[in-house]
Amino acid sequence: xxxxxxxxxxxxxxxxxxxxxxxxxxxxxxxxxxxxxxxxxxxxxxxxxxxxxxxxxxxxxxxxxxxxxxxxxxxxxxxxxxxxxxxxxxxxxxxxx
Amino acid sequence: xxxxxxxxxxxxxxxxxxxxxxxxxxxxxxxxxxxxxxxxxxxxxxxxxxxxxxxxxxxxxxxxxxxxxxxxxxxxxxxxxxxxxxxxxxxxxxxxxxxxxxxxxxxxxxxxxxxxxxxxxxxxxxxxxxxxxxxxxxxxxxxxxxxxxxxxxxxxxxxxxxxxxxxxxxxxxxxxxxxxxxxxxxxxxxxxxxxxxxxxxxxxxxxxxxxxxxxxxxxxxxxxxxxxxxxxxxxxxxxxxxxxxxxxxxxxxxxxxxxxxxxxxxxxxxxxxxxxxx
Numbered sequence: 001x002x003x004x005x006x007x008x009x010x011x012x013x014x015x016x017x018x019x020x021x022x023x024x025x026x027x028x029x030x031x032x033x034x035x036x037x038x039x040x041x042x043x044x045x046x047x048x049x050x051x052x053x054x055x056x057x058x059x060x061x062x063x064x065x066x067x068x069x070x071x072x073x074x075x076x077x078x079x080x081x082x083x084x085x086x087x088x089x090x091x092x093x094x095x096x097x
Numbered sequence: 098x099x100x101x102x103x104x105x106x107x108x109x110x111x112x113x114x115x116x117x118x119x120x121x122x123x124x125x126x127x128x129x130x131x132x133x134x135x136x137x138x139x140x141x142x143x144x145x146x147x148x149x150x151x152x153x154x155x156x157x158x159x160x161x162x163x164x165x166x167x168x169x170x171x172x173x174x175x176x177x178x179x180x181x182x183x184x185x186x187x188x189x190x191x192x193x194x195x196x197x198x199x200x201x202x203x204x205x206x207x208x209x210x211x212x213x214x215x216x217x218x219x220x221x222x223x224x225x226x227x228x229x230x231x232x233x234x235x236x237x238x239x240x241x242x243x244x245x246x247x248x249x250x251x252x253x254x255x256x257x258x259x260x261x262x263x264x265x266x267x268x269x270x271x272x273x274x275x276x277x278x279x280x281x282x283x284x285x286x287x288x289x290x291x292x293x294x295x296x297x298x299x300x301x302x303x304x305x306x307x308x309x310x311x312x313x314x315x316x317x318x319x320x321x322x323x324x325x326x327x328x329x330x331x332x333x334x335x336x337x338x339x340x341x342x343x344x345x346x347x348x349x350x351x352x353x354x355x356x357x358x359x360x361x362x363x364x365x366x367x368x369x370x371x372x373x374x375x
Contacts, residue, residue, distance in 0.1 A: 020128070021121045069115035071122055 003091045007053040010080050010096075011036060011060055012044045017079035018064055018072065029067065033060045054093045061095040156214050164207040171200040212272075213322070213339045216346045223266040223350055227375050230261040230270065230300055237274040238292050244282055251289035261300045262375040269347045273355075274302065276340045277368045281306035284366070302370040311359035311366050319357050320345040348372070 011030070018026035027041055035056040039045035048056050064072040077096055084092050174197040176182055178190065185193065215221045238254050245252040263270070274292075281290045281304055288307025295301050311319065322342045341357075348355040353372040359365065 020125045021118065067114060068118035069111070071115065071119050075122065 003087055004050075004053065006083060006087060007048050007057060008046045010057055010083050010093075011048060012046050013080050013083060014057075014060060014064075014076045015046075016044070017075055021072075021075065022068070026064075029063050030060060033063050036060065054091065057093040058095045061093070153214060153218065156210065160207045160211045160214075164204060164211075167200045167203040167207065171197060171204070174200060209339045209343065213343050213346070216343065216350075221269075223269060225264050225266055227262060227264050228267050228270075230263045230265070230302070230372065231256055231259075231294060233267060233270050234261075234274055234292065234294055234302060237271055237278065241275070241278045241282065245278075245290055248282060248285075249287065250282070250285055253289060253291040255291070255293040257293075257295045261294060261296060263300060263351070263372050264375040265351045265372070266347075270351070273344050273347050273370060274304075276344050277302075277304040277370070280304075280340060280368070281308060281366070284308040288365075296374070298374075300372040300374055302372075303367060305365065305367040307365045309366070310362045310364040311357055312362055316357065316359070320355065344370075 015026050015030045018029075027038060030036055031038055033056065035049040035051075035053075037047040037049075039047055061073060061076045064076060073095065080096055084096055089097075174193045177185055177193040178197065212221070234256070235254070238252065242252055278290065278292065285306040285308030290307075291303075291305045293303045293305075295303075320341050322339070341355075345355050348370055351372055353370060355368070355370050358367045358369070
């Protein structure tokens with residue numbers, strides 16, 4: 001399974017779910033995470049720096065959690081369950097396990 | 098001192114942010130729930146529309162087929178009675194007459210169901226013209242007189258004025274009057290049927306009988322599709338529940354009102370039709 005293609009999808013899903021709760025602020029917070037580039041917010045084009053993409057996802061989850069608490073972590077976790085279901089366990093970001 | 102204040106404020110700020118997030122989360126959850134219910138409702142709506150269409154086409158198919166069969170046997174019975182098939186003995190003649198009656202009743206019922214379906218689908222175009230409603234009422238009453246008297250009932254007609262001008266479709270208004278009188282005939286064992294026409298700013302037709310009456314429970318179903326009274330089926334086994342529904346549709350298409358009153362079981366019924374004066 002090509003997990004490299006999966007991580008941007010995970011990031012997008014998390015941001016969209018947070019957007020439902022906190023509005024456009026979700027995108028602003030995502031932009032602050034090192035390694036994430038929002039190419040086209042409307043079309044959901046997101047680029048994650050190559051390297052440790054697992055770590056970028058963890059940082060994105062932590063970014064929301066730092067501001068909005070544990071509840072936002074649970075939201076991130078629940079939002080991507082179907083996407084991580086088929087990933088090898090070692091590839092799943094720790095924050096989403 | 099300043100730093101301590103800031104530390105407390107920051108903690109409070111975090112709490113507020115988290116609390117607001119939780120509230121927003123709950124709102125988002127509700128939003129998703131409403132969205133999902135909406136989507137289910139749309140699907141149910143689509144399914145219902147399809148079912149209605151299927152039912153309509155089934156009603157048309159069945160009624161046309163049934164009517165076709167009735168019509169064919171009607172001609173057979175009529176042929177037996179008019180000598181087309183040669184001489185018949187009195188016993189066979191009696192059976193043929195009964196068969197013809199049954200066929201006519203069947204055709205009438207099928208027409209009623211077909212009319213309702215067509216009225217509901219807007220397939221019937223009313224031929225609205227200025228007419229005298231008195232003529233419609235008088236003609237219908239005279240047509241029904243034989244049937245009323247054959248049942249041993251009295252039929253009274255009271256008309257206050259010379260003319261009752263309405264804009265309407267003569268055929269369908271006649272159906273209304275006919276339906277109400279027929280109902281009274283069916284549900285009245287003894288006594289009389291009184292038809293009256295008056296004008297109190299609007300034209301008011303009343304058809305009163307000394308029959309079965311209407312229970313409070315039945316009043317709610319009177320003018321609904323297929324709505325039959327609890328006891329009506331015992332008296333009139335051929336009750337379709339479409340007669341008064343047809344009346345309501347036609348009267349409302351004429352910008353009028355129809356309603357029924359009764360003091361209860363065994364105390365007779367009064368049906369009223371109110372139409373605007375033309």
